[in-house]
Amino acid sequence: MSKHAPGERGPALDPHMQIQRFDLHQRLQHGLMASSFITLVLTGWPLTTHGVGTSQSLVGFFGGMEGCALVHRIAGVVMLVAAVYHLMYLGLLARRRRLRLTMLPGPKDAVDLLGNLSYFLGKVKHRPRFPRYAYFEKFDYWAVFWGVAIMVGSGLIRWYPDLTTSIFPPFVYEVGLHAHADEALLAALAIFVWHFYNVHLRPQIFPMSWVFITGRMSAAELEEEHGAEYDELVAEHQRRQRAAAEAGKDAAAPKPGGEA
Amino acid sequence: MRVQRPERPRRPVLASQGALVASNPFSPPATPLTRAARLLGRIVMFGLLVGPASAAGEGGRPGKLPADLTAPDVLTGSEAIPAPAPDPLRDTRWCRLCHDGAHLEPTNWKKTAHGEQVCRDCHSGYHFNPHLPVDLGPEAATTNEGATPEKRRAAAWQTCQPCHEDDVPAAGVKHGDRLPGAEGTPTCRDCHGEPHEIVQAETLSATDRRRSMNQRCTACHASEERMQKGAKPGAEVPGPETVAAYDHSVHGRKLDLGSERAPGCVDCHGGHEHKDLKNDGATVCRECHSSADADFVTLGDHRPFTREARPVSFFTLKFFGWLTFLTIFALSLHVLLDVWRSVRVILARRRSETPGGES
Numbered sequence: 001m002s003k004h005a006p007g008e009r010g011p012a013l014d015p016h017m018q019i020q021r022f023d024l025h026q027r028l029q030h031g032l033m034a035s036s037f038i039t040l041v042l043t044g045w046p047l048t049t050h051g052v053g054t055s056q057s058l059v060g061f062f063g064g065m066e067g068c069a070l071v072h073r074i075a076g077v078v079m080l081v082a083a084v085y086h087l088m089y090l091g092l093l094a095r096r097r098r099l100r101l102t103m104l105p106g107p108k109d110a111v112d113l114l115g116n117l118s119y120f121l122g123k124v125k126h127r128p129r130f131p132r133y134a135y136f137e138k139f140d141y142w143a144v145f146w147g148v149a150i151m152v153g154s155g156l157i158r159w160y161p162d163l164t165t166s167i168f169p170p171f172v173y174e175v176g177l178h179a180h181a182d183e184a185l186l187a188a189l190a191i192f193v194w195h196f197y198n199v200h201l202r203p204q205i206f207p208m209s210w211v212f213i214t215g216r217m218s219a220a221e222l223e224e225e226h227g228a229e230y231d232e233l234v235a236e237h238q239r240r241q242r243a244a245a246e247a248g249k250d251a252a253a254p255k256p257g258g259e260a
Numbered sequence: 261m262r263v264q265r266p267e268r269p270r271r272p273v274l275a276s277q278g279a280l281v282a283s284n285p286f287s288p289p290a291t292p293l294t295r296a297a298r299l300l301g302r303i304v305m306f307g308l309l310v311g312p313a314s315a316a317g318e319g320g321r322p323g324k325l326p327a328d329l330t331a332p333d334v335l336t337g338s339e340a341i342p343a344p345a346p347d348p349l350r351d352t353r354w355c356r357l358c359h360d361g362a363h364l365e366p367t368n369w370k371k372t373a374h375g376e377q378v379c380r381d382c383h384s385g386y387h388f389n390p391h392l393p394v395d396l397g398p399e400a401a402t403t404n405e406g407a408t409p410e411k412r413r414a415a416a417w418q419t420c421q422p423c424h425e426d427d428v429p430a431a432g433v434k435h436g437d438r439l440p441g442a443e444g445t446p447t448c449r450d451c452h453g454e455p456h457e458i459v460q461a462e463t464l465s466a467t468d469r470r471r472s473m474n475q476r477c478t479a480c481h482a483s484e485e486r487m488q489k490g491a492k493p494g495a496e497v498p499g500p501e502t503v504a505a506y507d508h509s510v511h512g513r514k515l516d517l518g519s520e521r522a523p524g525c526v527d528c529h530g531g532h533e534h535k536d537l538k539n540d541g542a543t544v545c546r547e548c549h550s551s552a553d554a555d556f557v558t559l560g561d562h563r564p565f566t567r568e569a570r571p572v573s574f575f576t577l578k579f580f581g582w583l584t585f586l587t588i589f590a591l592s593l594h595v596l597l598d599v600w601r602s603v604r605v606i607l608a609r610r611r612s613e614t615p616g617g618e619s
Contacts, residue, residue: 050513065519120597122604136594158510162549165556171572173559177510178573182580186587194591203602 015220022215032082039075102132109135129227154180416447444490470524505562
């Protein structure tokens with residue numbers, strides 16, 4: 001929508017240039033998380049709404065209550081593996097001093113939220129120029145972070161109720177029992193309403209943004225969705241061009257690539 | 261326990277003659293005259309069938325078999341009735357001369373748990389045929405709607421007890437310490453079902469068996485009125501919320517979804533035996549949950565999730581309820597605003613691109 005005058009911000013990148021946003025590890029983590037999440041919702045939902053006919057047929061699809069429970073637990077372990085994978089990935093990046101703290105919320109997110117709401121209401125003509133992760137994407141990430149911690153913890157409590165009460169006081173099980181079902185409802189609604197709207201149904205990107213499969217995004221898309229990051233890339237591009245010119249070499253610009 | 265067989269109209273069976281006749285839609289109303297005429301007809305029929313053979317019986321019983329009684333009895337499967345001590349009254353054909361009903365059809369009867377038994381094994385006291393159309397005591401009372409509750413309860417276990425002698429109502433047996441005669445307490449059939457329709461437990465799946473048993477328990481335990489009626493004097497009666505709490509529990513939900521392992525009422529509370537869940541529930545829980553301790557038992561004590569009974573559950577549910585509502589409300593609002601703006605942008609672009617429009 002928002003066409004910024006490129007002249008103000010220096011020479012633009014080739015709009016068709018593909019920019020790597022997510023590496024293979026990140027895409028794998030997302031894939032494991034997404035597949036286990038959907039399986040967990042399908043196999044866990046019937047127990048919450050056991051009186052509904054759909055629940056009975058869902059359970060039948062997974063081979064009865066016992067089969068349903070088995071699939072649910074396998075998927076739960078997959079989600080736990082994905083979470084550990086992600087934490088180890090972050091730890092490794094930090095050790096190599098390549099961890100960029102772009103996911104941490106900051107004051108710009110509040111400004112962007114207000115700017116985006118003003119855009120929704122027609123007060124301003126353009127969306128805010130979002131950083132590498134826009135505020136709604138940071139929300140997704142931290143919601144999943146909190147959600148996985150709650151769901152894995154309460155899931156294990158429900159998986160081993162007798163161990164739970166032999167280690168903790170009994171109210172811990174009660175909290176886990178309700179937290180699991182209720183946080184699941186919150187997570188499912190957040191994913192299927194909010195996340196799916198933002199990455200699938202939004203008219204600008206319908207039917208979906210391919211970045212979760214390819215990890216790449218064109219420069220034009222990047223400028224549209226993450227203007228601030230685009231500006232940084234352009235600035236870096238110019239800096240390298242200047243450095244190359246000063247070194248008296250050909251202006252063979254190195255490819256700017258996003259990392260982490 | 262009417263799980264396997266199709267529904268059929270119920271008729272009073274082996275009741276007093278008056279009830280039997282009244283249930284026949286083709287019969288005129290029974291007056292003393294018609295009753296006498298029917299009785300006469302039966303005696304004549306009986307005489308034609310067995311009269312010549314049973315002339316010299318001991319103690320009023322027919323002594324010799326009629327010719328057709330040596331044929332295999334389709335109902336009991338016995339090849340022939342033993343000749344030395346023949347008892348025509350074990351041949352159910354005599355009963356079925358007058359008493360009919362779908363469940364007395366041999367093919368149906370054979371499927372029930374009592375398929376090897378004949379009428380007289382339970383309905384004792386009929387020593388000659390046809391018997392008089394009178395109330396013959398407890399036996400008749402078990403199927404007679406008009407019988408007093410005391411009579412029904414007494415009859416029920418007197419009828420079952422000769423064979424099921426280990427399961428007699430007695431002190432230490434669930435529901436049995438107050439039988440017979442206590443008002444409101446269940447008889448055998450209240451838990452085990454209509455005697456003519458009881459099937460072997462093994463013929464049902466574990467799920468169906470538990471579901472059907474749960475229904476029989478909750479018929480009383482989910483009813484405040486019935487529980488008050490059957491309560492021991494001064495006893496604390498668990499209310500219907502107990503059953504509701506089970507239905508909401510993981511056990512109840514799983515059984516509802518067809519689990520083969522989730523326990524029903526009697527799995528924890530025992531069938532005829534009392535299980536001391538209050539003082540030693542952990543032993544019962546450990547049948548499935550190997551590390552269960554006394555704390556664990558309190559999780560399944562059927563307390564409702566109310567502020568008074570389970571404050572932790574109550575406030576956890578409140579917290580997540582509000583968290584979910586407020587979060588999803590905010591997210592939905594954001595989505596709707598986004599949709600609204602996007603539609604307006606698309607419409608504006610389309611207007612500007614339409615030929616003849618204000619491009």
